[in-house]
Amino acid sequence: MTDPADRRYTKSHEWVKVEGNEATIGITDHAQSELTDIVFVDLPKVGRPVKAGESVLVLESVKTVADVYAPADGTVSASNADLKAHPELINQDAFGKGWIYRLTLTQALDPSGSMDAAAYAAFVASGAGATH
Numbered sequence: 001m002t003d004p005a006d007r008r009y010t011k012s013h014e015w016v017k018v019e020g021n022e023a024t025i026g027i028t029d030h031a032q033s034e035l036t037d038i039v040f041v042d043l044p045k046v047g048r049p050v051k052a053g054e055s056v057l058v059l060e061s062v063k064t065v066a067d068v069y070a071p072a073d074g075t076v077s078a079s080n081a082d083l084k085a086h087p088e089l090i091n092q093d094a095f096g097k098g099w100i101y102r103l104t105l106t107q108a109l110d111p112s113g114s115m116d117a118a119a120y121a122a123f124v125a126s127g128a129g130a131t132h
Contacts, residue, residue: 002030008109009120015095016071018085018109027059027068027090030124033060038087043079044101047100050074052113056080056101059090062075071114074103 003009007017013031017024032038050056055067056076079101083089085125090098115123 001118003020005117007095008111008116009102010069010071010114011123012067012069014051014068014071016109018105021105021111022077023072023074023088023103023105024099025056025068025101026073027066028093028120029094031066032091032094032098035059035066036063036091037061038090041079041083041100043083043095044076046076046080048076050103052107052110061072068094068100072103072105072109074105075106076101077104078102081095102112102127 007015009015009028013028015026015028016112038059038061042058044056048071050073052072054070056070057068057070059066080099082097083100091098092098
């Protein structure tokens with residue numbers, strides 16, 4: 001799957017789609033593929049303040065447990081409640097129905113801490129992008 005060009009990507013394999021001061025966060029198709037079947041998502045509580053780089057939640061797969069990190073400072077404004085009953089949505093549609101949480105940003109996303117789709121694809125292809 002091609003990484004959508006309308007978002008930014010982190011070295012820890014999160015994608016971030018910013019609209020105004022809201023950011024929607026999920027994990028990349030590459031990450032979900034490496035994790036294999038996701039069986040549980042520990043969703044963050046709405047209203048929780050987070051700092052850039054902080055672990056916001058944990059994903060459990062049949063293979064491992066992986067942290068999902070905040071791409072910027074903000075407050076959790078929504079969690080994808082559908083993932084409680086259907087964590088496999090992340091595997092099936094990582095860039096759509098498999099979104100994980102939203103942040104109300106308290107600062108702009110730092111472009112130096114993320115990549116565009118082309119740079120992320122090169123990062124993964126280089127082997128430097130090994131997942132958790």
